[in-house]
Amino acid sequence: MLSYCRKEKVFIFRNFFSITVCIFALPALYLTHCRSAWMALLFCTVYLLIQRFSSSVRRRWIIRYTFLLIIFLGCFFYFYKPGSVHGRILIWKVTTQMIKEKPIGGFGPNGFITEYMNYQGDYLKTQDSKGDKQFADNNHYVYNEPLRWMVEYGLAGLILYIGIVYAILSFKPKGVSSLSAKMICVSALIWGLFSYPSHAYPILVIMTMAMAEMANHQRESLICISPQWHIYHKIFVCTIIVVQSYLLVQMYGCHQTLFQIIQRNATDKSEEAIADLSQLEAAMKDERIFWIHYCRILSESRQYNLLLKKIAHWERLYPSTHTYILKGEALRGVGKMKEAEESFWTAHYMVPSRQKARYKLALLYNQEGRLSEAMQLANEILTEKVKIYGFETYEIHRNLRQIFGNKHFYSP
Structure with a gap:
């Protein structure tokens, strides 16, 4: 329809459409409470402003104000969700331990998902930090794409990731469509420093389309297929x-x-x-x-x-706490009490702030007649500060009081 309009009308309509999209998109972006997406939007806006002004003086002022804004937003994001920040720091500390173990070859595709919780359990088992134990939870996202590439593909993955970043940043847009494609990829890169775009299917689809648009403007850099092999390529x-x-x-x-x-x-x-x-x-x-x-x-x-x-x-x-709790219940059901105890302790070390694994241990100890150990765990569960009090926590506390009675428990 726009092809039948004059260029002036097309320009006016495009601006009107862009402003309308921003008016509706910005509130929706705020309601996501996704701080990494907000940061990506900020960087893309700054990049466009730098491209818009050719004066070096204006560019320097934009960079200065942006630096101050980043400091302000960093403080705001921390106090907005401090628990989330500490949780990510814990994840990154555990992830560095994984990288140290296999820095060259990595753990392979999906290696982070299959191995992270085991490493988190081993890490928290040897740490005395109550903060790390309080913020730990069942997690299978690294919240940082460069770290994920290093965990799964080692040094080769990091080099490949740097190559992709260089290809995106060095791309020179030749129009609105190619500039938009580049901004989409840059946004995904910024978002990937604090979140997990590789696990969001819509984002992967959009990035694929954007990179295809960028490649379409770089035809001279592509390897040409000889005519005799063209048909085989299509097949x-x-x-x-x-x-x-x-x-x-x-x-x-x-x-x-x-x-x-x-x-x-x-x-x-x-x-x-x-x-x-x-x-x-x-x-x-x-x-x-x-x-x-x-x-x-x-x-x-x-x-x-x-x-x-x-x-x-x-x-x-x-692997998760649910895996090992279920495994412990099965081992207990077939009479393998020692293996069941080990499975419950593995679940506890993975996420120390959750009480279900220790609750199962208290029941196991009570069944075996190890009353002092059972009472110690029950006392710990009933007197500590609960991270999230839900129906499961209520049932655990109720059952422990019914089994052991209220008079035995005291706050340390």
């Missing part, structure tokens, strides 16, 4: 698209079946759900959501021997 790409589409359709069908099984499990017998889930094992062996639901259904049906075999997949893909 190869089409084959990849067809195969990937088929695999996606198959996986979508498996997820839909899994959802139906979970929905039916509330009313059907667990045996039927377990039989249906066992048929999905081969197709969903690397899907953590599958193993989480599978293990929970096995726990509800008290099939502990089978659960201990299957929960190894959950440990491999997505």
Whole structure:
């Protein structure tokens, strides 16, 4: 429609449309409470202002005011959510321990997700800092993309990441579309220093489109395919698209079946759900959501021997306190008390501020007749300051008081 309008009208309409989008987008951005996104917007605005003014004096003043604004925002962001800041610092400290262990090759794709909680448990087990233990939680995000690349791909990953950053920053826009594409990528880079854009599918899609637009303006830098290989290139790409589409359709069908099984499990017998889930094992062996639901259904049906075999997949893909508490309950159910105790302690060291693992230990000690240790844990749980008091915490405290009585507990 705009192609039939005069250039002056197109320019006016484009400005009006841009202002309208900003009016509606800025309140929505504030309501996200995402400080990393706010910081990304600030950097992009400053970059555009620097590009807008050719005077070196004005550019210096923009940089000075920006530096002061960053200091102010840094203080504001800290006091806005201080717990979040301390939590990220803890995550980065644990992540550096992971990098020290495998600095060259890394832990491989998804290595952070599969290994971080184990390292956090080991780190907090040897630390006396109450602050770190209070801010720790089940976490599978690094909140810093350069660190994630180093954890998963080692030194080669860091070099590749620096190369991507250099390619984006050195790109010279030739119009509004290419400038917008560059700003999208720069925003994602800034956001990635404090958050996890690689785990947000819409952001990945938008970044892919933006980088495709940037590549479209760099055709002279691309390697040209000789005419005789052009047809083979098309066949190869089409084959990849067809195969990937088929695999996606198959996986979508498996997820839909899994959802139906979970929905039916509330009313059907667990045996039927377990039989249906066992048929999905081969197709969903690397899907953590599958193993989480599978293990929970096995726990509800008290099939502990089978659960201990299957929960190894959950440990491999997505370890957390829930994993080891469920494993400890299964070990306790088959009479392996020593292994159950170790599993509960592993869950506790991962997130010391949570009380469920220690609650399970108190019940285990009480069952074994180790009353003094059980009483010590119960006293600790009932008298300490709770990070988040919810229904689960209420049930834990109520059950402990019913089992051990109120008169034994005192504040240290």
